[in-house]
Amino acid sequence: MTRHLSDEEISAWVLGERTPMQEAHLAGCRECGIRTGRLQAALSGFRESAIAWAAREQHAVPVPTAPRWWQPRSQWLLAAAALVLMTAVPAYRSYSAHLSAARERTVLDAAEDTALLNQVDTQISRAVPGPMEPLVPLVAWNTDANDTHKGNNETNR
Ligand SMILES: [Zn+2]
Incomplete structure (x- = not known):
């Protein structure tokens, strides 16, 4: 390759798209090597500043922890x-x-x-209620209705 690398070829080479012919030209051409090194330095500087900015702007997000038995919700449960x-x-x-x-x-x-x-x-x-038992001897019983009472009456007399 006798001509120098174009801007697009240098960008592609920095991004990793490299052909053996470009490699051979860059190994021998000081001007293309300087241009490629400048673009690589610019990209790496941008990368480092982006990482630094992200680290500076990153806010600490509270990570919720698992509730423990002595925390308020567990105390209410207990x-x-x-x-x-x-x-x-x-x-x-x-x-x-x-x-x-x-x-x-x-x-x-x-x-x-x-x-x-x-x-x-x-x-x-009982033939006669308890309170009326003292009155039994005074009553004349019907003869054919109840023989036992009649007998009792006769024995009591
Ligand atoms: Zn060149």
């Missing part, structure tokens, strides 16, 4: 759990006490019911 426990445990205790009391009451009620039924049964099985 407080809510404690509140639930504080209300649930006494409620459960009173409920179980209520259950056992109800069970005892049921047993007592059953005993009272049994006693009442027995009392009613004995009163029903």
Whole structure:
């Protein structure tokens, strides 16, 4: 290659598009070497100033950290759990006490019911109600309706 590199060829060579003929010309031509070196220096200066500007203008962005158990949101969660426990445990205790009391009451009620039924049964099985029993000897019973009472009446006389 006898002619010098054009501006476009120098730009392409600086950007990496190089042919063996250009390489051979640049190895022997001082003028093209100076022009290529000047463009490379300008580009590298631009690159360094752009990096410096970016580093200078870059603002620190706060990176959110993972919440830890002692941070406020977790503290609210723990407080809510404690509140639930504080209300649930006494409620459960009173409920179980209520259950056992109800069970005892049921047993007592059953005993009272049994006693009442027995009392009613004995009163029903009587021929005459208890308060009227002293009057039984004074009453004349129908003879064919109830022989046992008649017999009792006769034995009482
Ligand atoms: Zn040249």
